[in-house]
Amino acid sequence: MKKRYLITFGVVLFILILDQAVKIWIKTSFSYDDPSIALIGEWFRLNYVENQGMAFGTQLGGGMWGKLLLSIFRIVAIIAIVYYILKQIKKPEVKLEFLIVSGLVLAGAAGNLFDSMFYDLMFPTYFDPCISYNQVEGSGIWEDCTYYGYTEAVEVRHRGFLFGNVVDMFQFYAHWPEWMPYLGGKQVFPAIWNIADAAISVGVILVLFRQKVYFPKQ
Template identity: 60%
Template sequence: MEKNKKFLLVGILVLLVLIADQIIKIWVKTNYGPYSPAENILGEWFVLNYTENQGMAFGTTLGGGLIGKLALSIFRVVAIAGIIYYIIKQIKEGAKTEYLVALSFVLAGATGNLIDSAFYDFIFDFDPCIPFNQLEGSGNLMSCTSFGVEHEVEARNTGFLLGNVVDMFQFDAEWPESMPWLGGRQVFPAIWNLADGAITVGILMVVVRQKKYFNK
């Protein structure tokens, strides 16, 4: 495939994943509340369970508070810039199309979660009474009224690169009770989004197909 076609392919893939990811997040955020019950998507093992996290993929964080959140967001920006540079370099060096597809998924996923952190605080109203907007130790005291009683809570900081990431998908399945150490526990308890899924698929493609991608 010609270099220009590879650039076009990467651009289209990233754009499609980003559009789908943001459509799902905005739809979930505007149609569900923080206390909405989980809804079955595919039987009882795959559910929609709306939440928000203050970290990155699958809720990973770099510590709490303003410094940790800023460090995480800056890490995202640097990582995305690095991936873009790497993709451009790989296209120029004639990398296999399938490898570029895998890299496109990782780039799209990382960018999708960055969009949440960067812009959602300017688009949606901030409610400090919602649990996922609270952060113990932040020092950011805000007034909150619950059941008619006003009290102060420590809320997360808001603004550019400080917003939450919207998550909604969850595998609600448990290991068999007969299995040692894992019996009765959830197979994968994390709540995730399409961006997380794209990152995971891209990384798995590289791990499973690395001999094809790096046959030299």
């Protein structure tokens, strides 16, 4: 039983540390307007950006309340996943592989929540009102932004605990063949993502494809 706890939460801790190490390095070493960097050929690139929403930059509403609701949803989801994993660990019939997969989802959710909770507090000087991902129409918070010597007031997002952006950096830069109808020439997967997003995706995909193994019928 102890071994199952150590392995499951060891995986969670490893993913969390790796995710945060990469994010902090990216945030403190790259700028928004830096060109993307080829990591593997031209199809897998590093492209720094931040988003105010969920995995792969998707949104849950807009403005202060949408962001706050999203952060609260993440907290509730993480508590529920931890409770579920703790119950499953105690069941000897539950496979260790399933516990590890559940740990991937937990680590991914916690990794992105950490950004929202603490990055505005950890990196206050990195906030730039002129960058699009820091601007929210209707926020009521105005700051001056200078574009090419011209200054104008822009509405920026709320900042502080639970309001931070999530840091993303990886992008597949592959395109569908031109001969394909509707999809020809478009990017196969245009979203920019991070290690936490990847952990959630891998965990969910494994549960879907191996559900007969994880949940055998009695």
